[in-house]
Amino acid sequence: MxxxxxxxxxxxxxxxxxxxxxxxxxxxxTAPASPPAAAPSPAKRDLLQRLMALQxxxxxxxxxxxxxxxxxxxxxxxxxxxxxxxESKREAAVAQIQGEARxxxxxxxxxxxxxxxxxxxxxxxxxxxxxxxxDELRQLLxxxxxxxxxxxxxxxxxxxxxxxxxxxxxxxxxxxxxxxVLEQNITAALGVPLDEGAAPAPEKKAGKSGAGSKAKx
Numbered sequence: 001m002x003x004x005x006x007x008x009x010x011x012x013x014x015x016x017x018x019x020x021x022x023x024x025x026x027x028x029x030t031a032p033a034s035p036p037a038a039a040p041s042p043a044k045r046d047l048l049q050r051l052m053a054l055q056x057x058x059x060x061x062x063x064x065x066x067x068x069x070x071x072x073x074x075x076x077x078x079x080x081x082x083x084x085x086x087e088s089k090r091e092a093a094v095a096q097i098q099g100e101a102r103x104x105x106x107x108x109x110x111x112x113x114x115x116x117x118x119x120x121x122x123x124x125x126x127x128x129x130x131x132x133x134x135d136e137l138r139q140l141l142x143x144x145x146x147x148x149x150x151x152x153x154x155x156x157x158x159x160x161x162x163x164x165x166x167x168x169x170x171x172x173x174x175x176x177x178x179x180x181v182l183e184q185n186i187t188a189a190l191g192v193p194l195d196e197g198a199a200p201a202p203e204k205k206a207g208k209s210g211a212g213s214k215a216k217x
Contacts, residue, residue: 040129047137048125054144055124056117063116067108071101 040048078097085093132140143149187193 044134047141048128050141051128052120052125059116059120060113063112067112071104075101
């Protein structure tokens with residue numbers, strides 16, 4: 001009944017506002033609306049399309065990360081909840097979760113590719129058209145389409161991985177002692193070992209040990 005009353009009030013309010021708008025004369029605009037932006041020339045349009053084609057992989061990667069981020073959070077939460085699942089059901093639960101996540105990734109991949117391409121044309125292309133002149137687009141494409149730059153982009157993952165391996169090897173002896181101290185401090189704060197396979201620390205039973213020592217005395 002309450003929902004019906006709210007709906008009726010909303011309908012009556014909408015009708016009243018509509019009637020008021022119809023009876024009130026429209027205000028005279030103080031300034032004329034700005035004219036729509038002129039469409040780019042065919043030559044500039046071709047340059048813009050070439051630029052968008054070069055940007056598409058980055059747009060897809062950005063959209064994919066946005067689409068996968070909540071799934072990673074869910075998988076992390078599921079991993080934390082797994083110990084509360086009966087041991088006999090854990091393996092099946094993990095397999096089902098992995099299957100569901102894989103299905104989401106497959107479905108999202110097609111959506112991401114389609115929407116990033118369409119939004120690039122409707123949202124990003126006009127910005128490039130506004131910010132860059134035809135001559136500037138030509139100069140930009142000369143750099144982006146240069147064989148040396150393409151080679152650099154192709155080699156970048158290998159270069160980054162090589163640097164990461166060197167960085168890890170260099171930092172490990174410096175950070176490992178600090179990590180061990182941190183692990184010890186966290187373990188002390190929790191009162192249980194971080195390693196799930198390790199046996200829990202035995203509890204000190206002060207009352208019983210005290211009684212035993214008194215008996216020996």
